[in-house]
Amino acid sequence: ARGRERVAKHAIAPAPDRVDFLIASRTQLAELRRTIQPLSRKLATRLAARRKRTTRGQIDLRRTLRRSLSTGGVPLRPAYRHRRPGRPEIVLLCDLSGSVAGFANFTMLLVQALRDQFSKIRVFAFVDSTDEVTHLVTAGAADPEHLGARMLAEAALVRWDGHSDYGGSLRQFTANWLDAVGPRTSVLILGDARTNGGDPNLDAVREIKARARHVHWLNPERRSLWSTGDSAALEYAGVVAMHECRTVHQLGTLVTRLLPV
Incomplete structure (x- = not known):
């Protein structure tokens, strides 16, 4: 029985994204x-998603300070300079x-x-x-x-x-x-x-x-x-x-x- 299980296991076709290009039928x-x-x-x-992360530039200090005025001067959300992708x-x-x-x-x-x-x-x-x-x-x-x-x-x-x-x-x-x-x-x-x-x-x-x-x-x-x-x-x-x-x-x-x- 163990031998049959081994054969059955190896007889299962791989998922399409795991098929080797060089031996694919x-x-x-x-x-x-x-x-x-x-x-x-x-x-x-x-x-x-990667582009969105990489377009975030350095912290814009002036905008961050201006934004912090609404939180009593505490910069909870830093503002960033966004690079044009x-x-x-x-x-x-x-x-x-x-x-x-x-x-x-x-x-x-x-x-x-x-x-x-x-x-x-x-x-x-x-x-x-x-x-x-x-x-x-x-x-x-x-x-x-x-x-x-x-x-x-x-x-x-x-x-x-x-x-x-x-x-x-x-x-x-x-x-x-x-x-x-x-x-x-x-x-x-x-x-x-x-x-x-x-x-x-x-x-x-x-x-x-x-x-x-x-x-x-x-x-x-x-x-x-x-x-x-x-x-x-x-x-x-x-x-x-x-x-x-x-x-x-x-x-x-x-x-x-x-x-x-």
């Missing part, structure tokens, strides 16, 4: 896409090769659903060549299932054999679109950092970091695999912050914590 990916709108509403509420800009740079494509597609659609939280969103994708896909992601919410296929068909993402080329793709981004990154821009790089033995081009990542407000790398692989095979994850992690992001649960936590407000 087509059915599970479809189920994940259906969570985008409710998840985006939840994350928007969290981001708005400026919506941040987001740039996504996404690996669309192989099994990481499902993770990238989901994250693109989620950030697009959060578009009201940002002043500008630009999205770039690559396999062994980089191209801007902002317009495709903007239109992709109407047919999210086929977003990945449309990007591969309509954008110049593949030049050679369809294996990811991080070094070349990063070089192409910095050569052609580095002006998309500025002091108000947070850059999210999405990918497993597996270079197929090629040059990881750390200098390109340094160029991006030097211009951006923040750069974060979201890696859908388990952290214990970052130093295996052709992974350059630890090399990139020496330049920018890299975060394990294998599930929707982890992604939601990271978006709330990392995205600027």
